[in-house]
Amino acid sequence: MLKRNSMRFAAALLAALASFVGAPNAALAAAPQHHDQVPGFYRLKVGDLEVTALYDGTGVFDPHWLNGTKATMDGVVKALHEDPHMLDVVDMGFLVNTGKHLILVDAGAGTWWGGGALGRLAGNLHSAGYASEEVDIVLVTHLHSDHAGGLTTQDGKRVFPNADVYVAKAESEFWLSHEMAAKAPKDAQPFFQSAQAIAAPYIKAGKWHTFSGSEQIVDGMQLVPLPGHTPGHTGYEFSSKGQKILFWGDIIHAQRVQLQHPEVTAIFDIDQTAAAATRHQLLSKLAGEDVLIAAPHSSLFPALGRLRKDGSGYSWVPVVFTDRWDENQ
Numbered sequence: 001m002l003k004r005n006s007m008r009f010a011a012a013l014l015a016a017l018a019s020f021v022g023a024p025n026a027a028l029a030a031a032p033q034h035h036d037q038v039p040g041f042y043r044l045k046v047g048d049l050e051v052t053a054l055y056d057g058t059g060v061f062d063p064h065w066l067n068g069t070k071a072t073m074d075g076v077v078k079a080l081h082e083d084p085h086m087l088d089v090v091d092m093g094f095l096v097n098t099g100k101h102l103i104l105v106d107a108g109a110g111t112w113w114g115g116g117a118l119g120r121l122a123g124n125l126h127s128a129g130y131a132s133e134e135v136d137i138v139l140v141t142h143l144h145s146d147h148a149g150g151l152t153t154q155d156g157k158r159v160f161p162n163a164d165v166y167v168a169k170a171e172s173e174f175w176l177s178h179e180m181a182a183k184a185p186k187d188a189q190p191f192f193q194s195a196q197a198i199a200a201p202y203i204k205a206g207k208w209h210t211f212s213g214s215e216q217i218v219d220g221m222q223l224v225p226l227p228g229h230t231p232g233h234t235g236y237e238f239s240s241k242g243q244k245i246l247f248w249g250d251i252i253h254a255q256r257v258q259l260q261h262p263e264v265t266a267i268f269d270i271d272q273t274a275a276a277a278t279r280h281q282l283l284s285k286l287a288g289e290d291v292l293i294a295a296p297h298s299s300l301f302p303a304l305g306r307l308r309k310d311g312s313g314y315s316w317v318p319v320v321f322t323d324r325w326d327e328n329q
Contacts, residue, residue, distance in 0.1 A: 047240025112149030141249030171232025228275030
C-alpha cells in the first residue's frame with residue numbers, strides 16, 4: 001500500500017515538474033520596472049578628510065551664454081549637432097568632514113535656480129548619512145543662486161540652522177547692496193534679489209560672516225582668491241597628509257568647451273578679461289600638480305578629477321568609481 005502511494009506521488013511530482021519545464025513563464029509574475037535611481041552622492045578620502053560629492057541636478061548651458069571667437073563658437077554649434085548633450089552641466093556641492101567640523105562647500109540651487117531641474121543637494125546629504133542640522137560651516141564660493149540657493153527656502157527658513165556661513169567680503173557687499181542692485185541692468189537684478197533673500201535669515205541670526213584676506217577659518221584650509229567671475233569669487237583648498245583638494249567654484253562652466261579653449265568666457269563673468277586670465281593661470285598651475293579638483297559644474301558626476309595638459313588646452317581625468325573606501329584616493 002505504501003509502495004503504491006509513493007509511486008502515485010512520484011508520478012504527480014514528475015507531472016508538476018514537467019509543467020514548469022514546458023511553460024516556465026506561465027507561473028512567474030512579470031517583475032515591475034523601477035524608475036528611480038540611486039541617491040546622488042560619492043565619498044572619497046583626501047588624507048584624513050572625508051569628502052562627499054553631493055549631486056544637486058543637471059541643467060543645460062546655453063551656447064549663447066559663451067563668448068569666444070567666431071571660429072570657436074561655430075565649432076561649438078557644430079559639435080552640439082553631433083552631441084546634443086555636450087553642454088549638459090551637473091550642479092554640485094561638496095561636504096568635508098574633518099573630524100572636527102562638518103563643512104559644506106556651496107549649497108546648490110535649492111528652488112532659486114534651474115526651474116525644478118536642480119535642488120537635490122539636501123536630499124542627497126541625508127542619503128549620505130548626514131542631517132542638515134549637523135553642518136556647522138558653509139563656505140560659499142560666490143553668491144550666484146545656483147551655489148547659494150540651497151541655503152534658504154523660499155519662505156525664508158535656514159536649511160542649515162546651526163551653520164555659520166562664510167563668503168568673501170567683496171562678494172557679500174556687492175550682491176547685498178541695494179544701491180548696486182538699483183544700478184544693475186534689469187536682467188541682472190534677479191541675481192541681487194535672490195542673493196539678498198538667501199542671505200537675510202543668516203544675517204538676522206548672526207550666522208553670516210565675511211573674510212577679506214587670508215583669515216584662518218578652519219585648520220588645514222586655505223582661501224584661494226579667483227577674481228573675474230564675481231567680485232569676491234573664492235576657492236577653498238584643503239590639505240591633509242600631503243594630499244590636496246581644491247574647490248574651485250566657477251572657474252569652468254562648460255567643461256568640454258572651456259578646458260580646450262580657456263579663453264572662452266561666460267556671460268555670467270562680471271569681468272570677462274580677469275576671468276579668462278584667472279582660468280589660464282590656474283589651469284596651467286593645476287596641470288602640473290597632483291591636486292584633486294572639486295568642480296561644482298562638470299559634464300560628469302561626481303565632478304571630481306585632475307587636470308592634464310592636452311595640446312593647446314587641457315583634459316579632465318575624472319575620479320573612477322569604486323566601492324572600496326581604501327582605494328578611492
